[in-house]
Amino acid sequence: MNSLGPKQSGRRHLAFPGEVLVGAHDWLIPYSIPLRFFVAASFFQVLAWGLMALGYGDVAGFRGGPGVILAALHALTLGVLAMTAMGAAYQLLSVASGITLKSYFMCRLSSWAFLPGTFLLVGGMFHSNTTLMFVGGVLAVFGLLVFGAVIGWIFYKTQTLVMTVQHGWIALASLVLLGLAGVSLILDFDTGFLGTSTLAAHAELALTHAILGGFGFMGLMVMGFSYILVPMFALSPAPDPKPSTLAFGLGALGLVLALSGAWLGATLLTLSAVPLGLAAASIHIWLMFKAMRTGMKKRLGVSFVMVRLGWALMVLAILLGGLSLMFPEILNMPALFGFTLTFGWLLTFLTGVLQRILPFLAAMHAHKLSQPAPRLSELGQEGKVLKTHMIAHCSALTLVALGIASDQDLIILVGALVGMVGAVSFLWFTLGVSRYLGKLYNNEPLPEQP
Amino acid sequence: MTKRWQEDDGLHLDLHGLSPPEPMIKVLQEIEGGEYNHIVLHMDRDPIHLYEELAERGWRGQLVSHQVDEISGDVAVIVELSLDTKE
Numbered sequence: 001m002n003s004l005g006p007k008q009s010g011r012r013h014l015a016f017p018g019e020v021l022v023g024a025h026d027w028l029i030p031y032s033i034p035l036r037f038f039v040a041a042s043f044f045q046v047l048a049w050g051l052m053a054l055g056y057g058d059v060a061g062f063r064g065g066p067g068v069i070l071a072a073l074h075a076l077t078l079g080v081l082a083m084t085a086m087g088a089a090y091q092l093l094s095v096a097s098g099i100t101l102k103s104y105f106m107c108r109l110s111s112w113a114f115l116p117g118t119f120l121l122v123g124g125m126f127h128s129n130t131t132l133m134f135v136g137g138v139l140a141v142f143g144l145l146v147f148g149a150v151i152g153w154i155f156y157k158t159q160t161l162v163m164t165v166q167h168g169w170i171a172l173a174s175l176v177l178l179g180l181a182g183v184s185l186i187l188d189f190d191t192g193f194l195g196t197s198t199l200a201a202h203a204e205l206a207l208t209h210a211i212l213g214g215f216g217f218m219g220l221m222v223m224g225f226s227y228i229l230v231p232m233f234a235l236s237p238a239p240d241p242k243p244s245t246l247a248f249g250l251g252a253l254g255l256v257l258a259l260s261g262a263w264l265g266a267t268l269l270t271l272s273a274v275p276l277g278l279a280a281a282s283i284h285i286w287l288m289f290k291a292m293r294t295g296m297k298k299r300l301g302v303s304f305v306m307v308r309l310g311w312a313l314m315v316l317a318i319l320l321g322g323l324s325l326m327f328p329e330i331l332n333m334p335a336l337f338g339f340t341l342t343f344g345w346l347l348t349f350l351t352g353v354l355q356r357i358l359p360f361l362a363a364m365h366a367h368k369l370s371q372p373a374p375r376l377s378e379l380g381q382e383g384k385v386l387k388t389h390m391i392a393h394c395s396a397l398t399l400v401a402l403g404i405a406s407d408q409d410l411i412i413l414v415g416a417l418v419g420m421v422g423a424v425s426f427l428w429f430t431l432g433v434s435r436y437l438g439k440l441y442n443n444e445p446l447p448e449q450p
Numbered sequence: 451m452t453k454r455w456q457e458d459d460g461l462h463l464d465l466h467g468l469s470p471p472e473p474m475i476k477v478l479q480e481i482e483g484g485e486y487n488h489i490v491l492h493m494d495r496d497p498i499h500l501y502e503e504l505a506e507r508g509w510r511g512q513l514v515s516h517q518v519d520e521i522s523g524d525v526a527v528i529v530e531l532s533l534d535t536k537e
Contacts, residue, residue: 028498096470098495098525160469232471232499235478296478364498373502 029090031365031437033107037087038358040115042430044079044122045347045423048072049396051126053416059339060332060404060412064206066133066189071126076342078118078140081218084350086110086147088225088357093151095364096228097158106150114143133186141179148172163244167224170252174216181209200263207262207270214317214341215277216255222349223251223284230288233304233356234295239287247287251280267325274322281318285311302386306352309394313344331405339404343419344397351393351426355386358433365437379432385425392422452476460488466526467494474500477531481507487533494525510534 052059055068062069090107094100101107117139124132152172155165188194188202195201200208231238254276261270288311292300300307317340324333363373399415402408453464461480465473473493477500480489491497496513504511515528 095495095498228470235471235475235503237472237475238469296475360499363502367498367501373505 028364028368029094029101029104029107031361031441033104033111034087034091034361035434035437036111036115037083037090038354038361039430039434041080041083041087041354042423042427044075044083044118045351046420046427047122048076048080048343049416049419049423051075051122052400053413053420056413056416057409059400059416060335060407060409062335062338064203066125066128066130068126071122073338073342074118074125075122076347077213077218078114079122081342081346081350082144083114083118084354085218085221085225086114086144088353089147089151089221091357091361092225092228093154093161096164096232097154097161099154099157101150101154106146110143110146110150112143113139113146117141117143130186130189133189134183137183137186141183144175144179148175161228162241163227163239163248164224166245166248167220167227170255171217171220171224174212174220174255178209178212178217181205181212185209200265204263204265208259210338211255211258211262214346215258218346219314220251220255222346223248225353226284226288229353229356230291230307231295233297233300234292235297236291236295239291243283243287247280247283250276250283254280271322271325274318277318277321278315281311281315285315301355302383302390303352303355306348306355306390306393310345310349310352313340313348313397317341317345332407336401336404339400343400348393348397351389355429358430362433362436362440365440369440371440374436379429379436385429385432389422389425389429392418392425396422457490460490461486462490462492464492465494466492471499473497474503478503478507481509481531489531491527491529491531493527493529496527497529500529504531505534508534 049072051068051072055072058067058069064070117136120132120136121140122136124130124134124136151168155168155172158165184194185202185205188205194205227239227244230236254273257276258270258273261267261273292304317337320333320337320340323330324337328334359374359379362379366373396415396419399418400412401415403411403413403415452468453462455462463476463480465476468476473491474497477489477491477497480486481504496516497511501511509531511529511531513527513529515526517526518524519526
């Protein structure tokens with residue numbers, strides 16, 4: 001199968017001395033690269049909810065440690081969230097920046113390490129097998145670092161996308177520390193080396209790892225990419241750079257304070273990050289709503305219901321983070337915070353965005369092969385699949401949060417099963433796009449358009 | 451800043467240096483203005499997301515030239531847009 005497709009030719013204009021005519025779509029990476037991440041993320045979403053359903057009795061009281069809930073958490077954070085971020089970054093960054101990747105080997109290498117690595121890590125956590133966890137963890141971290149090197153190169157080369165690049169650098173720095181902390185935590189299960197000398201104890205490092213992952217790597221990456229995605233979907237000018245920079249500065253300062261406090265075990269220092277995070281989130285959301293209000297595209301569909309809900313849950317996650325430090329025994333606050341941060345804010349936002357990115361991926365490749373952009377029905381759904389996902393996802397969030405807060409395991413079980421239904425719907429949607437692209441490049445007949 | 455001029459073949463827009471989605475917004479504003487039925491774009495990348503928006507508005511676009519300077523790496527793209535008369 002030729003995933004690159006034919007080159008487009010055209011009338012030749014001489015614009016520069018020594019110019020060469022190149023294919024018009026050299027910046028459009030082979031669809032198999034982003035798609036493998038999106039398909040894997042959709043499978044891991046089913047797995048994450050499924051593992052939560054399996055370990056429903058341990059969700060509300062979860063405070064860390066190997067087992068089914070840690071496996072569910074990492075199936076989500078690495079398997080869905082980081083996986084989606086990798087696919088989206090590969091697909092969008094070269095298109096948005098105009099920077100052409102000279103080779104796709106590094107993109108493929110990151111997938112070869114990250115996909116099996118995540119699977120082994122989740123399996124190791126499920127079976128409490130530290131050797132498997134270590135092998136999986138090292139592979140996954142290696143994949144993430146290769147990914148970091150590729151997008152770091154694009155950040156370095158591009159002259160545009162200022163806000164995305166600013167957020168991206170801090171997200172990448174967080175990624176490196178996140179990987180180090182993660183591997184150290186796995187090693188500590190067997191060796192107990194943490195807590196000696198100047199090293200933070202296991203619990204402190206675990207909190208540091210969670211903040212690095214949730215707010216540092218994924219949070220800043222999501223906020224940075226929003227500066228490309230939201231104006232692109234709403235057809236609005238880029239947000240005003242001054243408030244954007246202020247939001248970024250407040251968020252970055254909040255992150256540093258939260259990390260310092262978590263590392264040192266200084267609760268007050270960690271708490272001081274909460275108002276900064278809330279201010280950063282408020283300005284960011286205000287900018288995004290302004291972009292949607294002034295955009296030429298008013299009807300943004302189901303995907304932006306999810307995106308808006310994601311933003312509301314971002315604010316709630318920051319608030320619950322503070323409350324979990326002050327009142328850890330009330331309403332199972334640490335578990336409620338972790339659930340709201342990961343399954344709430346990040347998963348809701350990313351599945352909303354993915355609903356737009358996947359049809360874009362199909363449309364870009366259809367255009368490259370001189371085919372009309374596919375309709376939703378050609379992508380294996382008529383809107384019903386995504387509506388089912390949205391309803392099931394929102395119901396699952398509500399039920400599991402209620403179950404955690406009220407310590408009712410059966411409500412958590414029902415919520416996780418409903419979440420699984422939504423995840424299966426989403427997987428169907430992703431596979432529909434996958435089938436369409438396969439037909440497109442294999443010259444199989446596509447449905448007739450009127 | 452957008453340069454805008456008219457030639458025999460219609461309106462020309464130079465959108466070099468604008469960050470996405472600014473070029474797309476400028477183009478759609480011209481199209482929705484309804485004054486022209488043929489527009490030539492001079493850009494630094496193929497406006498991939500524009501084509502879907504054009505189709506929704508009864509227009510079509512065609513990439514007619516794409517060059518990269520070997521030394522600087524700068525890209526120059528020319529895209530012709532026209533009202534789709536098949537509609």
